[in-house]
Amino acid sequence: METRAVEVARRWLADQGVRQVPGGWVSAAEPEVLLTAEQVAHTWADEVFAEDLEAADQLRLAFGLLDLLDEYWVTCEIRFANEGAEGPLPADVLWDGYRRRLEADRDAEAVTYSLWVDWFEDHGTSAVAFAEVLGNDIDRVVAERSEALLRRARRVLECSGPVPWTVKEPTYRAAVQLPALHPAVFRGLRASFHDFYGDLEPTAALTLLDRLDLPTDTPHLAELRHVLAAGHNSSDGSSDDSATVSMSSAERGYR
Template sequence: MDTHAMEEARQWLADRGVVELGDGWTDEEGPDRPLTANEIAHSWAGEVFSDGSRDVVEQVRLAFGLLDLLDEYWVTCEIRFEDRGTEGPLPAGPLWDGYRRRLEADRDAEAVTYSLWVDWFEDQDTAATAFAEVLGNDIDRIVVEASPAPLRRAGRVLACSGPVPWPAKQAAYDTAARLPALHEPLFKGLLAGYHDVYGQLEPTAALALLARLQLPADTPHLPQLRSVLSAGHRNHYLVPPAWDDAARGSLD
């Protein structure tokens, strides 16, 4: 979280008649009608990129300040719309630094991880680049240094990385497996790689990686995942009965 950017966003809204009031928001058009953070995000997040008094780097910073302030997924949608729209792409440095910093913050990051999962990672045009920017480019350093904030980022990214193409994430997965602190989120990434409709994994390589993870024996879905990978299945939606068969087998 960037406290300065958040306060800048608060002032930017106030200059437009939008102010925080108790647990909600209000604006000059209806000062007696409380508004939710989600309503403010839908009304104003896109307007950030129309603010001609700021250059594009300042607009990106302000947009992430709004994300910190409102904690609403829709703000990330507007950031992506701008990046992928006719005026895009946004400058990569500020864009991905904004994601990395919020993934490292010691606060809830659900809006950011959901954005990565359903927007950047499920889109095969952006998945490899996005994954590299938020984790793949520096996973070696993260594992060696094992500092809390970068580890927090790595765990969050791994857990939502199921849709990322296997060739784009395999090296990072292999590196992450060297650090037991990342084994649980890495398992979540593998599990999502199998179950997500856009999930991506290679059964043989994923099975070998799974064997390296130090996980409690009672980890939910561990036997089933091992079973379907051993049978050569790569995605739940290709052979839906395989998972149920594996679940029944684990109970026998």
Template structure:
């Protein structure tokens, strides 16, 4: 993916002596040592938010350009630190537009989805806002339009939505149950809701959702999930023997 944001990030790094040469990164101060993307992310992603020549929106866009360029999760950490830190919050439009665009893109979005799952969704202070911004506010459009990019975004968000509190995501889950194209990622969200340490689901409602979904009978772990939910279990870690019994 070659975006203007990525090119701006490449130019910004080059101004600081960090360039890509022969497929690897080097710093002008240590030209004989090749740097990893992760090293660059740790060294420079946070510096974006101290650049006084950029306003807050430009800083956010540049940070996402670094994410495109480096494809390293640590960039998303620095974005979150800046939003939640003393200089935050970041401009919400730029912040969440950056997430939505990358969730809709064809390119791999693992760093973005991991960021949502491990950081924004696991934190009850940010889960509701983050889930609404990346999916909840647009679920009507997803159903009405069903475009490839919107379905791709919904797919990715649902699959990593396990830590989102059940009352926050239940309405979206109920709506998604009407879309067979999203039943597999919805199932991943439900399965994670049961197995993840911070997963959250309501057994009766989750079981009712499963009954509405079009999933192959041999879907891995479908029978076990139905069994534990029918028995009223909310989370694997609260009843560790329940899953083994179901298996």
């Protein structure tokens, strides 16, 4: 959590008449009604982009609100603003905001879920989004191997199932150089097969899978190797029952 960004967001909410109390939030309009963080996000997050601020500052405020509330809906409003009449938002601030939160030593479910279902499942944005959050600097991750960079790489790999195979394969191949990323590459490959929008090339995926140093009893490892060896991809659905179920929101790790 970026403390300064959180405090700026907290002061902004206070200006809207919204304050945090034990067990939730209350608004000046209805102080007797206890609100959840989700309700606060749905009611006020869009107002950030109506503020008389430069777009970059609006975006920084929105990320602070995300840190404060930890609600996926804030990322939706960021995406809406990026695609709206006043968009696009400054790309450097947008993707730096995602990268920082992917590297942070705190829960990142809202951020990874946003990447998965909003940016990666949309083939109009998946290539740019994947490049910005990992693909462009995977070589730096491999070279530096810092905990923050490895944390970001793990999180992106694990939710990268919908990214087109030609976009993500070079990053997967680079990530295989680091044993610390092998479990994340495996989960990325599995998601590439299972997710409804997943994408992979079976032969190339099997080659990568065979390079991973994983315990032989890793759950789903044998099943994935079987379907890839048989030449199945994520779109044909031709496999045993354990490999044909598309990933749900729960499997993606988001509530």
